[in-house]
Amino acid sequence: MKTKTGRYSGYIRPFSRLLDLIIIIFSTTYFSGIPIFHDFYAFFISCAWFIIAANLGFYEVYRYTKVIAILNCSLKQTVVFAICCFALAYFYPERYSLTSILLFVTVSIVLILGFKLFIYFLLRKFRILYGGNSRKVVLIGKDNSVNPLKCFFEENPDYGYRLIKVFDLDNQMMDSFRTVCTFILESNIDEIYCAMDDLSSKQVEDFIFFADNNFKTLKFIPDQKQLLSLNTVFEYYDYIPIISQRTISLDDSLHKVIKRIFDIVFSLLIIIVVLSWLMPILAIIIRLDSKGPLFFVQKRNGLNNAEFDCFKFRSMKINELADIEQVSKNDTRITRVGKFIRKTSIDELPQFFNVLWGDMSVVGPRPHMVSHTNMYAERIDKFMVRHVIKPGITGLAQTKGFRGEVETENDIINRVRYDIFYIEKWSLLLDFKIVFNTVYNTVKGDEKAY
Structure with a gap:
């Protein structure tokens, strides 16, 4: 309410x-x-x-x-x-x-x-x-569930949310429920945020009843699994409510055309203005630095999980583990030239040919090597959702710090979370913002670019 x-x-x-x-x-x-x-x-x-x-x-x-x-x-x-x-x-x-x-x-x-x-x-x-135009709020749930929102409220006073108190409810304890309700009324709280994972069904019902009858705004904080799976949309067949799991912005035909035009124009611009003169120079430098071809070609998973040949400037010595092991910091396989082109993301530029051919987009979820796709599909919830649109040279997850090596499982979980957000909330302006942030991070220097 x-x-x-x-x-x-x-x-x-x-x-x-x-x-x-x-x-x-x-x-x-x-x-x-x-x-x-x-x-x-x-x-x-x-x-x-x-x-x-x-x-x-x-x-x-x-x-x-x-x-x-x-x-x-x-x-x-x-x-x-x-x-x-x-x-x-x-x-x-x-x-x-x-x-x-x-x-x-x-x-x-x-x-x-x-x-x-x-x-x-x-x-x-x-x-x-x-301190005007503010809302007084309380959080209800265990620390690990409410801490992210608590930090957000405390670090962003410009949003106007004044966090008054955090309650840690023990399941089935009605005395705690009454204490919370009394505090909310006496402190004239405007909004209540409850962690769904920490409340029983009975407590959820009680809070909904309380909020409706006391003119309070009630909102729920989903856990990680709910966050990935409950981006629901209500539709009505006559008077019958139906829940759709998610909406995908790029399912719209007009949006597809707009994104494709952007991809073609942007990739042609990079190919003509940058790669036309950079490729011959790198061909000589890479060949002098180590034996092998100019390009490193690797099978990766794209739209609808179909495999395609992903192009990069070769930054490593020829090795048998290239399609199995992800590059790590201070990896001995990386050449001297490779360190520079990986640090500056120059090694990714040939993927603009993939964009021009239609295998990739400028912006989208980053494609993984086939062996890693199969591994993460078994371990990470909603990982395969990333393949409902074309993969990108850069993406929202990469601009948020989740690029390169996956050091912990939390890295890939957050990558999936940002990718799904992008899939559902795509807009041309969001693509422009991601491209700008990618260029900015590259110029500034990204600690995970190695």
Whole structure:
């Protein structure tokens, strides 16, 4: 259950909508060259804006919403809104200039997005400096279940969550339940976060009943297995609720086309601008440093677990363990040139040919050698979900520090967790962000690049 909390929080969205309406009317008058009441143009365009916004969730911005999500939604809003504006200009070319409509759309979007981000960051700063626009929260569960969220609340005051207390409930102890409920009411707590794995079914029911009857927001923290498997979506067959396990953004045909265009353009750019002159130079240097070919070709698992030939610049001496043993720190198989090209990730550049041929994408889950795929598929829950889309040269998991050698099982579990998040939440802006972070980490130096 969600409730409205905070003295002025309920006015933020209405104010934002009113501000956007003023901007659209102002831009219509001064930048489109159309009088404000002429053919009710401003009225129809304003209605179009808010209808589009309602369908795309343009105003559904919460304190935990990421900037990239705001930008992604704004991009969709811009495209659809521009189509509506140009459609009107198309039907009335004698009245509406395409240039003036383009100016109107550009100015409107820039002003609306500018004020939207200004309010977003102003609220974050306001929460830090004055403690306003905040939510008082409690955590319920064992330390290992609630500690990650506890650290998040404590390290990110700009989100406005004030952690008041952490309760460690013993199963089936109703006295503890009553103590928690009394504290929540007396301390005027806004939100309750419960670790599902630490509560019995009866306790979950009791907390839901308590929250519903006392106007409190109740949220649950899943454990690692639930986090990977319960990204559920409710659908309705007539009035019958059906749960889908997950949604995959790239199942959408339009998204596939957009991602493929991005892959082709980006890979051609790298091949023409970088590899066209770098390959001949590396061919000489690698051959002088050690015997063997320029490229190292290895079978890896891609889309739908199909095997493909993955290309890399050869960074190791020819050895029989190349397809079995993962490279480790200070590996004696790595050549002198290999140390440099691995540290700078230059060895991965030939994979842009894989992208151009359609075996890989620029961004996606990193492909593993076949022997490791078979091993992790048996040991790691949801590992094979990574293969529902094309593998990538870089990925979200790699930008979060889970690249290269798998030193502990926790490394591969987190890699799978980030890969599944990417699969379900893909957007073009997320791809841009991952590419930027990859370049930044490479220039800065990644300790796991060896």
